[in-house]
Amino acid sequence: MSSPAAEVARRLADDAEAVCRRYLSHGRREGHYWMVGDVRNSPGRSLYVRLAGTADGLRPAGKWTDAASGDHGDLLDIIAASCGHASFRETLDEARRFLSLPAVIPGERNPAPRKAPRGTPEAARRLWAGSKPLGGTFARAYLAARAIADLRDAEWLRFHPHCFYHPSEDDVPDVRRAWPALIAAVTDDMGNVTGVHRTWLDAAACDKAPVAYPRRAMGQLLGHGVRFGAAAPVMAAGEGIETVLSLRQITPGLPMIAALSAAHLGALAFPATLRRLYVARDDDPAGAAAFATLCERGRPVGIEVIGLKADQGDFNADLMTLGRPRMIGSLRSQLRSADLSLLL
Template sequence: MSDPATEIARRLSENAEAVCRRYLSNGRREGHYWMVGDIHNVAGRSLYVRLSRSADGRGAAGKWTDAASGDHGDLLDIIATSCGHSDFRETLEEARRFLSLPPAPVASRNPAPRKGPAGTPEAARRLWAASKPMAATIARAYLAGRMIHALAPSEPLRFHPHCFYRRSEDDAPDTRPAWPAMIAAVTDLEGAITGVHRTWLHPETADKAPVAYPRRAMGHLLGHGVRFGRAAPVMAAGEGLETILSLRQLLPSMPMIAGLSAAHLGALAFPAGLRRIYIARDDDTAGAVALAVISERATAAGIETVPLEPECDDFNGDLMTLGSSRLGASLRLQLKASDRRVHF
């Protein structure tokens, strides 16, 4: 028989949207997710809660992730934070009231360790300063394994040989506390570093490290991103680093920015003078939402948006599966004629 906490968590997941509407009231539903700024119910789009189980069975209803901090948890965490509980028994009682369950004695459990505050921009800048160029590192080998070879020395990418990894409840108890990592600088419109993105890597395979969350961002991300090239009237934006780096294999002269998540792609700040932005969306529900949100914002600002559609799940999938020639042909068909002449 399951313990009371597990059973209550299961019942909450069956009513995930109702929980979100009650305890994350400043958010809103977008597709299969509830989007809000953070677990403290700040308005925004950084934290997303899955409202239904994913088709492949890997994503459970009620699980949430904050793209800005890398924090994650379940609906009991949300209730505890919303109500300011210091004792897990209080959270279980509140959940019972929400679910209209009768009060009942519950076995106390040790509260989960409190998460530390999200990484600050200062911490992000220290990590960036402690990192080194990527040449001849496993970070460069990792990208080569994704068919990403052409990298300019000015790219906002570095390597850290021993980057701290905070183990989560989804990691094995013996998960190592540090791994090599590719570090990407997140900057604002003025070029100041506001955060970093880390991709932890396995030192022997040059693939992602065998941890539950091999990619995490820290610092202030909302409106910012990883920028490739100087701002210009025509730019491209996408979700992930590998999406943007794949496009840059074919369009190295076009300035681009990686938002690092669908939510942050939709919230990107537009540089002055921008008149057309290509949106390299991922082929999923979150990608469709991001495209709709950023298109609405851009149109209101007088900026033309042009979607770039991958043939596979994303553009790195296109590059690896279809090859650069076919990806280039697809991009030529999707770019405006004037931009084809400049960038091809």
């Protein structure tokens, strides 16, 4: 970053809360942080901006981190993303207007273009394009170890052998920067890739990679999800990919969507044909809140929302510990009679 831009960023950090209130208006202050969904000002709590620096100077004000994607940056990145700027010059001009500074500083050279913030839909599509089919990969073995073997209609799952991992403050200093990963495409109703979800894997342990955040999503997630099967009048939705895939081992004819978090589950866009939605609820307050939100949204538009409860609190735990016959028996008592034919 050039020196004038660094000075603009410093001045923004001195008034970080005012910047957040202007450009991240869907968020709110919580303690020393501003919480919001993402850099594009979506509702939620994944992204947090530090409003005051620490005394040692190691964690300055104005720096932000997105817990969902692992991305981070400064307040200039926030302004660029929330305003949809195409160039860094636009961002600097907007920041100067906010700070009531002159639009042009005498003698300033044209700043070098900055890379777009990581986590954009474009970055997600590049990662998706660089991934390969699941067949014969470690990602397929990872799912099989969790009793997930039936992957019909799983064209939105791929594998990346060397997926970059951006360390967080919670990782050990020498954490590896790349791991194999299960890649899941987040799509809209038209099949356009708007984001990706990454599950970093450890081939030696046949488990998730030993990093602080082995699951991260990036791109435009709000309203979208990882889809299995075409939209239909009767569908199911859940938070996690493994939760949804576990349920599909028992009801493979039921189209499903993994929303990737409780907040995104509550905000899931209803397909036009949907009339009944089963929700694989996580047994926690966030899952209960997402279910209540879906019920409130579904009622006025004639969509029946029905909760599905796992005996072990998690459908993958049910699949692995109870087995398919007991899972079928449990679901038989929760599905509408008209939908029992969907069970194996």
